[in-house]
Amino acid sequence: MTCVTSENDPLARPPRGEGGQGDGPYRPFAHLTAENSALYRRVMGVFVRAKQEFTVHLRPEDVHLGLPPEARLSLDVVAAALVQLAKWGNLRADPDTGRVTALEDFYRARSIYQLTRAGEAAEEALAAYDEALGRRGELQAVALADIAAQLRTVLALARRPEPDPAVVHLSLLALVERFSGLAENARAFMGSLQRTVDLHEAEVEVFLAYKQRLIDYLERFIADLVTRGAEIAELLEELDAPPDGPIGPLLRLAAEREASDAAPDAAAEALAAAEARWRGRWDGLRAWFLSVPGRSSQAKLLRSAARQAVPQLLAVVQALNERRTGRSDRSADFRELARWFAEAPDDDSRHRLWRSAFGLYSARHLTIDQETLAEREADPVPASASWYDAPGVRISPQLRRTGSYERRGRARAVQDRGEARTYLAQLARKQAEQTAAARASLATGGEVRLSDLGGLDRDAFRLFLLLLGDALSAWRPGAESVSTTTNDGTMEIRLTRLPGGGIAKIDTLDGTLWGPEHLVEIIDLAPADEPLGDDRD
Template sequence: MAEEPAAGGAELDARRLDLYRYVGGAEHTGDYLAIMRLFSSGLLIDLSAAEIADRLAEHTGTTGARLDVDTVEDRCDSLVRWGNLVRSVRDARVRTIADWQRARTRYQISKLGGRVHRQVEELLATSEGAREVARELLAGTADRLALIRDLATADPADTERLAAEVTTLFGNQRVFLDSLADFYAYLATVLSRYDLAGDEYATFKGVLLDYVDLLGSDVGRHAPLVVDRLAELQPHVPAVVARLATLPGLGGGNRIERLPGRTEQDWTEFGAWFADGGGRSGPDRLRAAAEQALGQLLTNAKRMVSSAGTGLSRRDDLLRLAAVFDSAADDDTAHRVWAATFGAAPARHLALGPVDDDGRIPPTTSWWDAPPVDVPVSVREQGDRAARGRSARVPDPGLDRVRLLAEAEAEAAALRAAAAELSAAGRLHGARLSPAARDLLLDQLAAVIAIDQLLEAPVRRSDADLGVTLLVEPGPDTVVESSDGRTTVHGLALSVLAGEQP
């Protein structure tokens, strides 16, 4: 039976929280755990401090430190003060006064102390990985509700079987909800990690996309049928509660902790998980949690594929560094590792020798006064020298080809027009030419002079492409006028003949 009412004020809450002090806020936690495990190993265990010391010695053998009787009694008194143990009132049968003094104080585990220790043992045995959800229990929930409805209306009534089905129903629901809460708590823990990447991300993605979808499908498939069966059973719930109350039990009163399903409030809370309105039902919250987890997964994926920023994880590097520190032989080695890893050594500038043409900085120059060093963007933001970005697209040469052909055609047309102007001028002394024709004349003259610089006799140069022939003869100067100036060719008489001349 409970030692305290089920509800109370702040003082009662503080006393209840003291039950956890032997594992959370007390010294000698190992001693307290060993004592509580001894009392939790059976039913109605009643031991004195001497007997506890002897049994602990049997369990630890020669490898562990043996607790003397006074130390065990001190630990047990602390557990009694916190509410985990209670003093036993059973009279000890002894033969001598010394035995009576050793056995005068005996201890038993309290109800709340036993429940807390079972929770502690379960927590210590629980792994940090994901817990599978007992989704197979949902398939039998609707069938069990139909069976309870039939048993509630059956004549004669089978109250024992009805009680068994009700207890199984609520027990299965509690197992399902606990496993569901643990699984989504694990999801929240992993989703909050910023360093989720690589194989771990791929594994977690499979869990999220496959297992979460499987849970949602099972709940979505079975929840409507459960709601219908609950609606059919609802008129018979008072009769079910009344029949269960006729079974032998501990009687009434506020100090009795009854099994689930024995009150109408239990049935109301059971149905609220499946059919609560306003989006607060279990299936609605399950879908919302799945959508939130999927959104966070996509956020992590965007972070991993992003090429900008400093979103790279250093978790593996830090774990490797921690292992190096742990294996360091002494403090000096650890200090050298720290300085080499984080660049914490004193600043020194090393000159590069004769190839350093930009000026050398002596080692005594402080980095504060020294000119800044240009650090590449990849080193500054990503910590490495790997190339970033994508290769440029190969441009389409089609438009460039069309443009170049148009330019070439325009240039050839301009040369043909200039050649026609020179052919029309004939003898060039005193002629007025356009700048393009004058430039073409100079190009042709330069080609003649490049072959024969003396020019003691008349020379002809024919251009088959343009269809003109330049005649160069020793004689008086040739003066040509243009819009941008006057051109004089000394000692040569220039003429242009149409067509290619022999």
């Protein structure tokens, strides 16, 4: 990097609109858009590091030595940069009288520099900007455990007759800080995950190596979110039980402690603002983990987004594998066609390749009149003639008026689809019979243990998994039982928790299902005389 100062160099003169004598609150940011902005940023970085080491003033020689060796310019260039930064308001220049040893030294322009408040604020803003752009989102399973632990601590404080306000305030602050980090990182991670899914030009080997680690990461977080999320939801429900719940007095204690330092004439307003702020934080925490009618919780939405990302990643992997195995790809075809055009020996070959690739032949579907045909026979037009130089073609008035040309001929014969309808009717009847048999085999006639549902065939077991999934998705935190019906209203399942029941084992033709023991009752709601199908044509 070379830099020569002159009257046109921004090191000697600020850019237009950012003069040293102009007024404006954002002058310390002018060095970002000026020429040699990289040098200005490095110089300001030297002052920031010096401030961290409790050094206040720096001479040009100190700044020159503090620059990285690969970006170190001459001392005159650094001095010019310091002068320009002082004009913008980033630095303050003071006379350097510490090295005056003779009278003539008073007439030399020697200065020492230090950061101004505006320059320090600008550097802090730029550091926050760089940190926000470089932050990598992550799904923090550890944060879920920390939030649950903090909620248990808050619940223990709520059960005390007179909790310590300082302990309550610090516990709530730790809870809010951990939750804020979890929410922000989850949002950033899902945004970066979508960009990863949309990334189609990545190196195949790199993406394939990364996708398995990412899928494992998502699966672990989803499992933790399901288990920890249910625990956090139960703690939130217990803390916020109606009418006010034990969390209300704790929020007031935290608000009173925050408002205790307010001025006497603004104490009431500060207390009201602090209470509103803490209630809003608590409502945000509840909305993240608890669903209400008409609105799903953010944890549920995050879980759904993470689950949807897995098949999307697999689809990208499939597309990459197809590209590697040589299957047709539009972008690859166009690149190959461009290579053929580049290797063509002359323009005639390129024109033939163009016509073969894109099929841009003459408009043979247009109908012309007899007069035009006679003119063409009398004065033929070669096929190589350009459309710009060739005479015009008069087409049929009917085509110009209606925009379509109907080909005359025999109508197509009507196909007999009776055999296909018969096959579809028989298939529907067979499927209805299988479904009815599965419903009949699943009907328990009362409450039974899950482990007693053995010997199920494939159709009955598939239907049972659907019923079990509907029941588990309808289960509310803290509930002991759940009852739900299928979408078609033909079956009802009632599932009841069985404390101390152990592990249920269900053997099927496809394998063994393991899970916590429950009491289950499956009721067939379909009418006994329901038709199983119709094999009429």
